[in-house]
Amino acid sequence: MNVSLGWDWRRALGALATVAAIAWGPGAASAQDIKLPLYAADGHVGVTSCAGSTCHGAVEPFKGSNVLQNEFVTWQREDKHSRAYAVLLNDRSKRIARNLGLENAHTAKLCLDCHADNVGADMRGRQFQLSDGVGCEACHGGSRRWLGTHVAGATHEENIKAGLFPTDDPVLRAKLCISCHFGVDSQTKFVTHKIMGAGHPRMPFELDTFTTIQPAHYVIDDDYRKRKKTPSGVQVWAIGQALQMAAMLESVLDGSRNRQGVFPELVVFDCHACHHQMSQEIDLRFQGRRSVALPPGYPRFNDANLVMLRIIANRIDPALGQRLSQRTTEFHKAVAGSFDAYQGKARELLAVVNEMSRRAAAHGFSGDDMRALLTGLLDEGKNGELFDYAAAEQAVMALGSIISAMKTAGAIDNARLEQMNAALERCYAATADDELYRPADFAAAIEGFRSLIR
Ligand code: HEC
Ligand code: HEC
Ligand code: HEC
Ligand code: HEC
Structure with a gap:
């Protein structure tokens, strides 16, 4: 073999x-x-909600800010996690799905739990898209509770209390x-x-x-x-x-x-x-x-x-x-x-x-x-x-x-x-x-x- x-x-x-x-x-x-982001009780608003140009979707790093603010661009252009869902549509995934008797890889929970931010339907915000792959909230935790306060300048500890994953x-x-x-x-x-x-x-x-x-x-x-x-x-x-x-x-x-x-x-x-x-x-x-x-x-x-x-x-x-x-x-x-x-x-x-x-x-x-x-x-x-x-x-x-x-x-x-x-x-x-x-x-x-x- x-x-x-x-x-x-x-x-x-x-x-x-x-x-x-x-x-x-x-x-x-x-x-x-x-709890890990996938299993915690906080809703996931979706990558788009993080990607505003004055939030984390700037093209260039912001000067004078604590964080870079171009995180989205780095993730989208360079980070394989942003393509983790797309991988499920390729030929290799199709073959894996066929061999396992799955209808499709990109609709199977088995695959999505690792290749996307596969929280339950009731946990997904309006802008949430499964096709975003392993998005921000798959690592940083569902942001429904902390999104508002973290924009307003809450401390790291306060964010963690509100569901940000450390x-x-x-x-x-x-x-x-x-x-x-x-x-x-x-x-x-x-x-x-x-x-x-x-x-x-x-x-x-x-x-x-x-x-x-x-x-x-x-x-x-x-x-x-x-x-x-x-x-x-x-x-x-x-x-x-x-x-x-x-x-x-x-x-x-x-x-x-x-x-x-x-x-x-x-x-x-x-x-x-x-x-x-x-x-x-x-x-x-x-x-x-x-x-x-x-x-x-x-x-x-x-x-x-x-x-x-x-x-x-x-x-x-x-x-x-x-x-x-x-x-x-x-x-x-x-x-x-x-x-x-x-x-x-x-x-x-x-x-x-x-x-x-x-x-x-x-x-x-x-x-x-x-x-x-x-x-x-x-x-x-x-x-x-x-x-x-x-x-x-x-x-x-x-x-x-x-x-x-x-x-x-x-x-x-x-x-x-x-x-x-x-x-x-x-x-x-x-x-x-x-x-x-x-x-x-x-x-x-x-x-x-x-x-x-x-
Ligand atoms: C104890 C022996 C053993 C170990 C250890 C083992 N495998 Fe296998 N593997 C097999 C056998 C037996 C098959 C079935 C071979 C067949 O279908 O002809 C197989 C099949 C496979 C196949 C499919 C091969 C094909 O030709 O279709 C892959 C890929 C594979 N294993 C990967 C792995 C990986 C990766 C690991 C380690 C994480 C691993 N295996 C550990 C024995 C082993
Ligand atoms: C929700 C599941 C998930 C989590 C959590 C996750 N990853 Fe991944 N990671 C993946 C998947 C799926 C891929 C493969 C994507 C692809 O190939 O397109 C990947 C790919 C990678 C790669 C690219 C590997 C290569 O072969 O080039 C690196 C590096 C990586 N992850 C690091 C990390 C680190 C570090 C963490 C923790 C901070 C992490 N990942 C957390 C699912 C995850
Ligand atoms: C436990 C988590 C997990 C599960 C479940 C899982 N994957 Fe993966 N998969 C990964 C990780 C992590 C990688 C990246 C490995 C690396 O490059 O280091 C990966 C890589 C891949 C790759 C290669 C991607 C590339 O860039 O070449 C394919 C294809 C793939 N997975 C398809 C599937 C399919 C189809 C399923 C469902 C049957 C599935 N995976 C289930 C975690 C998982
Ligand atoms: C695979 C996991 C993973 C994904 C996906 C991910 N991050 Fe991160 N992120 C990390 C890790 C690991 C760190 C470094 C440790 C830390 O600062 O908490 C980090 C740090 C950060 C920081 C902290 C910078 C600082 O100075 O404190 C911000 C902001 C951030 N990420 C935003 C994002 C945004 C926005 C996205 C989506 C576009 C994203 N992350 C996607 C794992 C991830």
Whole structure:
């Protein structure tokens, strides 16, 4: 079975040096009770309501305003979210719909819940249009209550009380993005292996990288820092890893979606463990991994996020790192046991991952931390833990995230940044095509960083 699972975020990732992010301490609103925009009770007025030329629809950024005011133009012209609905009308979507027995992709709730702002009919204002795709309110929350007051100059806190979704909070942002870039529980929305099998692309995700490549319709300046949370890119990365892993484990524990006949839901397994050619020398490539400890011939849980979390845990709390490593190996091994034992191990691992979320949200990552994380990443590579494509891909995104955060924190100078970006380019090249991926080439490319960490 050889399907193209390729993906092109590298092309979108521009110069790393320009990424803005600043240290952010603990004290995040735990905000458990804040609902995702799609599931909250506030009406959605529609993108047009935000796009007035004196509001967010200016052609050029406004001078002397807190916000750019040309957000709409950026979103409409450059941001793929504005085209997310249109995608449902293309040939690929038609084929997916046909394979799934859906009448149309663009009328199916299954697709619209992620490719548009698909709130109930009673929640839609007069100017609301589904065809606007993933519009402002799909991320910023239904604005019926806050539209009036925010125009009149309410504070960020007041807006949040009135239903604005706090996209600046890294934990809540992670939940928001992951709800579409992976899914939320089976009752709501999810891309299953069945949907992938019908033709949906693979959906790799990393919160900091994706925050960076979404064309920015905001600037983080002094004024922004006064009003909002500005976590470092490394912290955003760490939080994203933990929440993504938690979402995957929650899906394993969700009895209503996890079994497909005799198989577990395959979407949380390493795609390339099954989808690679067998005929060529490079594709007969089993190599035992210490942390996985499974014999050849078993599908592996996609543990890319777990490898990243281990690196983070080993740095911020070695005892926690130990526990995470142990639970990870037990979980992998349980794939070869009974279904109940497997779920039991998933539950134990989830408890540690949830602790990681809390710790990552409370840790202010220093320049020394960042250097140690880079070294940790290289060491995992050396130990063969970045052997699978999914892990290599996460490692490359992690490298980008850590390097740009180091630059922002003043932990590296421009000359070093240039050298690191050159080394990063070699890692991009080694992971550019998942079908042609050669673990040994990637291992060599990532090792090129070793001499640059000081
Ligand atoms: C859980 C959310 C979710 C669901 C459900 C979902 N998608 Fe997607 N879809 C995404 C995301 C996120 C991407 C972008 C992946 C990327 O590029 O990183 C995407 C990408 C796509 C693409 C490729 C777009 C491009 O620019 O090439 C197509 C086509 C597509 N989806 C069709 C569908 C269809 C048809 C359905 C319904 C059967 C569906 N999707 C259901 C989230 C979802
Ligand atoms: C895919 C999610 C997403 C979509 C869609 C989106 N935004 Fe944003 N927006 C963000 C994120 C993330 C931030 C940065 C964090 C923050 O400031 O809250 C942001 C920030 C902003 C800011 C804050 C700027 C500041 O200085 O405080 C404004 C204003 C804004 N967006 C307006 C819009 C408008 C108008 C639209 C629609 C045309 C839109 N956004 C669509 C995610 C999104
Ligand atoms: C309501 C669902 C939804 C939410 C919420 C959402 N996205 Fe997306 N996102 C999508 C879909 C669907 C696509 C694919 C659109 C396409 O290909 O045309 C996409 C595409 C993207 C892309 C382009 C990927 C590529 O391959 O070029 C980036 C970057 C992105 N999203 C970042 C984010 C970030 C960051 C957040 C959180 C702040 C977020 N998204 C929240 C649904 C969503
Ligand atoms: C345990 C093995 C296994 C894993 C892991 C797995 N798949 Fe599959 N996949 C299969 C099998 C079996 C089929 C059905 C093949 C067929 O119909 O000929 C399939 C079919 C597909 C197809 C349709 C192929 C075709 O030729 O029609 C796609 C696309 C796909 N998978 C994508 C993925 C993605 C993306 C992932 C990871 C998120 C993944 N798969 C993980 C075993 C796996």
